[in-house]
Amino acid sequence: MSTIQPRAAAAPVSPQSLADRLDAINEFDREPVTPDRLQGPGSFIGLYAGEHLAGTEFVIGPLFVAHGVAARDLVLGLLVGNLLAVLSWAFITAPIATRTRLNLYWHLRKITGPNLLFVYNIVNALMFCFLAGSMISVAATAVGLPLGMAMPKLNDVYPNSVGWVLVVVLVGTAVTALAILGFEKIAAAGQVASPWMFMVFVAAAVAVLPKLGVTSVGDFWRVASERIWTGVPAQGVAKFSFWHIMFFAWFCNMAMHIGMADMTVLRYAKRWQYGFLSACGMYLGHFVAWIASGILCAAALGDVAPGPIAYLGAGVTGAATVVIASWTTANPTLYRAGLALQTISPNWKRWKVTLAAGAVTTAAAIFPALMMRLLDFVALYGLILMPMGAVIFADFWLLPRLGLRQRYAEWKSLLFSWPAGLTWGITLGACWAINAVWGLEIFFLGLPGWFIATVLYVGLSAIQQPARLQTARAEA
Amino acid sequence: MRTLLKLISFAGLGLTVIPSFLVFAGSIAWGTHATLMLVGTVLWFASAPFWMLGDGSRPTASPAP
Numbered sequence: 001m002s003t004i005q006p007r008a009a010a011a012p013v014s015p016q017s018l019a020d021r022l023d024a025i026n027e028f029d030r031e032p033v034t035p036d037r038l039q040g041p042g043s044f045i046g047l048y049a050g051e052h053l054a055g056t057e058f059v060i061g062p063l064f065v066a067h068g069v070a071a072r073d074l075v076l077g078l079l080v081g082n083l084l085a086v087l088s089w090a091f092i093t094a095p096i097a098t099r100t101r102l103n104l105y106w107h108l109r110k111i112t113g114p115n116l117l118f119v120y121n122i123v124n125a126l127m128f129c130f131l132a133g134s135m136i137s138v139a140a141t142a143v144g145l146p147l148g149m150a151m152p153k154l155n156d157v158y159p160n161s162v163g164w165v166l167v168v169v170l171v172g173t174a175v176t177a178l179a180i181l182g183f184e185k186i187a188a189a190g191q192v193a194s195p196w197m198f199m200v201f202v203a204a205a206v207a208v209l210p211k212l213g214v215t216s217v218g219d220f221w222r223v224a225s226e227r228i229w230t231g232v233p234a235q236g237v238a239k240f241s242f243w244h245i246m247f248f249a250w251f252c253n254m255a256m257h258i259g260m261a262d263m264t265v266l267r268y269a270k271r272w273q274y275g276f277l278s279a280c281g282m283y284l285g286h287f288v289a290w291i292a293s294g295i296l297c298a299a300a301l302g303d304v305a306p307g308p309i310a311y312l313g314a315g316v317t318g319a320a321t322v323v324i325a326s327w328t329t330a331n332p333t334l335y336r337a338g339l340a341l342q343t344i345s346p347n348w349k350r351w352k353v354t355l356a357a358g359a360v361t362t363a364a365a366i367f368p369a370l371m372m373r374l375l376d377f378v379a380l381y382g383l384i385l386m387p388m389g390a391v392i393f394a395d396f397w398l399l400p401r402l403g404l405r406q407r408y409a410e411w412k413s414l415l416f417s418w419p420a421g422l423t424w425g426i427t428l429g430a431c432w433a434i435n436a437v438w439g440l441e442i443f444f445l446g447l448p449g450w451f452i453a454t455v456l457y458v459g460l461s462a463i464q465q466p467a468r469l470q471t472a473r474a475e476a
Numbered sequence: 477m478r479t480l481l482k483l484i485s486f487a488g489l490g491l492t493v494i495p496s497f498l499v500f501a502g503s504i505a506w507g508t509h510a511t512l513m514l515v516g517t518v519l520w521f522a523s524a525p526f527w528m529l530g531d532g533s534r535p536t537a538s539p540a541p
């Protein structure tokens with residue numbers, strides 16, 4: 001995954017103000033993408049297919065099995081949920097990305113002002129740290145295999161052995177060291193690994209089917225319903241329905257589509273319709289790979305540790321896949337977390353910030369709960385960043401229709417957009433209240449949350465710009 | 477040369493995935509499949525980087541689960 005964006009490693013890091021610190025790190029992406037740099041569909045097919053084949057795919061499929069989803073609910077939920085995710089990329093993210101040609105950072109800065117963006121950047125960086133941490137945990141389950149390490153169990157919160165801690169620290173140190181050295185080569189390795197990784201997922205699952213009693217294609221659905229996705233959850237785990245699967249598949253990348261992070265990618269698309277190419281990632285990674293890893297989990301008699309289940313299906317290659325899949329995602333994630341955190345302390349060199357981010361990431365990875373509660377974390381990650389995507393959507397499409405000025409913070413040179421800040425805070429508070437009062441699970445909160453955020457931002461912008469609203473009314 | 481490299485890569489992918497279907501069909505043992513996968517993996521990584529890594533002009537993805 002090399003890039004047309006020159007890396008910020010070379011960016012100056014001695015500016016004075018908060019805004020300057022952030023801008024220095026993102027300096028190279030300030031201008032809209034020029035027409036000669038636009039990419040054809042091939043780039044996006046490869047990019048999306050690769051992005052959604054990561055080490056976490058080895059965890060998510062088994063967690064669905066543990067949550068006792070029925071086979072029919074799983075297949076239908078994934079089909080519908082992934083379709084909704086593709087439509088979100090195509091109709092929400094891509095049209096704005098291809099009109100502005102700006103990345104998320106610079107576009108959001110015009111709406112929120114630099115100080116609020118600073119907060120957003122830090123929250124995003126912390127989310128990246130935990131995401132990278134889950135990848136390190138996943139890789140540790142494969143690295144620990146030849147050492148005979150005791151694997152974490154489904155309900156483990158704390159480390160279950162000294163061996164686990166040592167292996168996680170070893171993997172975390174290696175990932176951090178490579179992130180410090182620069183992640184270009186690792187990212188490139190990820191790009192090369194993607195087609196192979198997909199084959200390993202498929203092959204590992206197919207090879208264990210006989211162990212589950214599937215001896216012909218006609219047996220598959222019966223065995224799938226009776227022995228894999230049985231509809232019976234593991235002890236102490238909540239049961240998942242069609243709705244859980246559908247909403248999880250839709251919202252597990254909420255930060256990227258509804259949250260607009262993939263503006264950074266789709267601004268290079270020649271047409272907004274390239275948003276539909278996200279289907280390559282959804283249906284290869286979030287359909288085939290999740291089903292494959294679920295099959296492996298069942299063959300391993302419910303074991304959910306990625307390393308052992310991959311080894312069961314594909315031997316040494318399977319274990320290597322877990323490490324490579326995790327590593328190639330953890331490195332760029334950690335690198336970007338380091339860049340974002342550098343804004344806090346610009347006089348620190350990038351390697352020191354990345355080292356600190358790596359230490360936080362590794363410390364988080366020591367707790368198996370980060371991996372075993374990955375579904376909750378992924379849902380929370382998307383939910384926290386989603387309101388800013390709704391702000392971008394409302395600012396781009398709705399404010400002009402109401403006669404309100406878009407990108408008001410930029411126009412008034414505001415450092416902090418209070419409508420955007422309040423929208424973010426109140427939306428998350430409302431989602432928490434919906435969860436606490438009505439018991440709506442975290443997987444579903446993104447949908448009401450998006451509408452709350454959109455309405456709030458429009459309403460608060462109208463309060464912020466009363467004169468413009470009155471003018472628009474008079475003209476109407 | 478590029479064509480030869482691509483052929484080696486696709487042979488590697490074939491060795492990675494095809495043996496699993498032979499295990500499913502009962503034609504080969506699981507151990508043979510695992511060995512052939514490893515050979516396929518080596519072939520893929522020994523050849524694919526030379527033709528897959530282009531001019532470095534692709535956009536990067538956001539880190540995603």
